[in-house]
Amino acid sequence: MRFLGLVACLLFAGSAFSQTIKIGVITDRVGVSKPYSEPATEGVIFGASEINRRGGVLGRNIELLIEDDQSRPDISAALARKLVDQGAVFILSVSLSPATQQQQTVTMEAKTPQMTPMNSADYLTTQLQNPYFWQTGPLGSTQIATLLAHARSKNFRRVALITDNSELGQAIAKAFRGTLEKAGIQIVADEVVARGATTATPQMQKIRAANPEAMFLAGVLTAENVLIFRAYKELGVKFPIHSSYNLSVPIYETVAKGLIDGITFVDAYDPDKPEAKAFEAAYKKATGKDSVNLHGYGYDGIMLVADAIRRAGSTDKEKIREAMQQTSYAGVMGAKGMKYSFPEGKRAGYDPNGMVVRVYEKDKQGRVVHVGQK
Amino acid sequence: MRWLAAFVALAAAAFFLGDYHNDVYRKMLLWVMLALGYNFLFGICGQIAFSHFAFYGIGAYSAVILLFQLNVPLPLAILLGVAVCVVVALAVAIPSTRLEGFYLALATLALAQLFVVVLNEGGAVTGGTGGIANYRLPPIFGFQLRGPWYTAVIVFVLLMTLWILIKLDRSWFGRACRAVRDNPEAAAAMGIDVARTKVIAFTVTSALAGVAGMTYAFVDNTVNPPIFGLDNAFLLLFMVIVGGSGRHAGAAIGAVLLFLLPFWLSPLVGHHHVLVFGVLMLAAILLQPKGLIGLWDRYSR
């Protein structure tokens, strides 16, 4: 009898110990965000497996509950609710910004911590006052400020701006516009290439006629950006192109061959950084595949969550929230020496000086030419 | 009465479902609402239009803008929202009566795309590409409707929509619609004003879609342009065809099935459920044009 009791206790204890920590992940496996979401999700999965290999968090394994919002905004919020119902103590959002926004209405009400390690829309931490939401993706405003700091050394007075008609492209362009105007730089041409266009020649002609010293690219649709590069080459213009961090997506190396040499772009990744190098090596060893900068977002995301839970010492959502707010963590992404942290009760955690400007060298993402906003 | 029983049953279900399932349930009810209206326009009146979702959006955005930017009281906001839908619907329908078949479809396709462009460029009024969030349904008579109670509201609106459509269907107007669908020349010869019938059918169903939109605005408490995009318009058409066009039950079945299908299929085919939709649609047209409801009829004999 006592033996049975002992076994029962052991089993009970065992099950309590083997109880996992559930982390929800909402990603997009189908639609427009897939090229970003998929590698980010792989980064999360890789990070979780590494954590578990090293003994988990608070002695428990991490269990990822991955949901696909199929690029349907009406489904996003429902999925967040589902994850909360299933006992997730944290939700990672690696889909589109509007999806993350919709999930916030749920996490705010359910008082469940939520974080996007990737989205860059500035409104995510300002439109809703949600104390359970954090954003560690580099903000659009940070990107442009960094890009601008690099451009400032060239003393541009007149520039052109070009983007596409996607939601994110418009948001980035808006951020660019605001910061450029504040810096007293005149925008002499402001163009949009629509999704499905067959050429960007008229827009590029208009830009050429305005005679800018440089062109800022805010577009995020790959095919339309390629159209812009082709028009640029065809019309024989020579002004430098400075791009948002959309150009840090590796696809351009294949699909825009011969067109991107010399283009500078903001990135959140310095391939020379020790943490980045370590990540690349570990990823290659575990999966046999080369990693790209996008993997780092997901990896940092899950690491930040694990770090917060460790410091909270429990899976109580309130404690996690407090611990998260106190984060100070050096990840794979960011300039050398950068740490994620949330100053003065703010919830956007990417260091404003933590982005870098890199340049394409021939067809490959090349070296860092500028760091931060100075 | 049956209606009361239906209301009680459907609304009560909301109280037994968890939060997540309640959310799915609500959205499903909204799709059924849209499908019913679309079925009347397409299945009963024979008009193909892709603007249904645009009106869903017009209703939703109107409600939010009227209530929170212009601070109009709730009952007036509802009426004005419906009025906006009616005006836009008339503006599209009246010139389109000269167009046949697919030409109306194209004009409404253009309208749907223009709607999204306007939303995106609308700046502070429409919230631009980020849309509008951060609002709540104002209390009605001091009572804050939330959760399953709001679902009950949706059930109520759904049943009201269904009641309107059934009444129209069984009236002389319904017969006129069918006549116009089957043979416009014969209908005209019988003295039916074909143009007026088409316009009324389009306007009424679009207004109903707008009402559904107003209800939707408070489900997620967010409206943004991607929600009202074009892919959903095609999905609506598929739903009605697979379920059985021309029959209310068919539209409902099609909506329920195609809405829930991705959730069930997710573990199997991942995200390529659209492929399954295409196949179902093709199969329906080739093999069973009467849709699922046709199958049901056949087997319940």
Place this chain on the structure above:
Amino acid sequence: MRDFLELAVSATASGCVYGLIALAYLLMIRPTGIINFAVGEWAMVAAFGGYVFLTKYELHYLLGMGIVLAFMLVVGWVSERIAVRPLVEKGTAILAPILALLGVLVITREIISISFPPDPLPVPYPFELQHQKYFIIGVTAVVFLGFWAFFEKTLWGKSFEAVALNRRAAALMGINLSRVTAFSFAGGAAVAGLGGLLVSPNISAHYLMGVPLAIQGFTALVIGGVGRVEGALIGGLLLAFAEQLTIRYAPIPSGFAQGVPLLFLMIFLIVRPTGLLRARA
């Protein structure tokens, strides 16, 4: 002035692509009355075919192009066989095959989406980037001339016209309706595929490229009219010129400039749905 000439060439090239898609629609509408929106997806299939044979396997351009076009002929024929013939034989209304083809549209797009990675894929140019426009214009001119001659001068072409004018009379005259239909779909697919191949070096092959092309092609068709082959090309050119001239010269913000083709479509549908060119009597 230099801008305008450059723009004219660019608009002509884009107009040619729209014209090809419009021609594809036309080839199928004329004998059967069926509007097949899947032409956009067919252009996409050909673009991906271009990626496979020209980028991945690096075949000689003409050979790769030939293989892809031959493949498109088969695709068109199969689509007709599955989605159109059974319905026409059953005698259903015109709406049924149109809807069935919508189903084919979705299925085609999903099959491509499953088979290839999600990012846009590069398709090579036969000549330099700068010369692509002239290549497009040249090929299109050849195709249109060919079809014009086909319809005007050959017996086959005349039988197409006969079917377009009056199906029953044509059948009574001994013309094989189902063969004409099958060929019109095969031809339509090949023409749409050609359009896809020509435009994809610029826009890359990606699985969302079908719907915008289908809409642009249809707008071109509405403008030019279904009656004559030349109408498709003229409609395409007009649309492209309107689009690009507006973006370049009109003092409205670019965001609204994308509304121009849509506005055009709505205006033409309401004011002149039969298009600019009338059919021959």
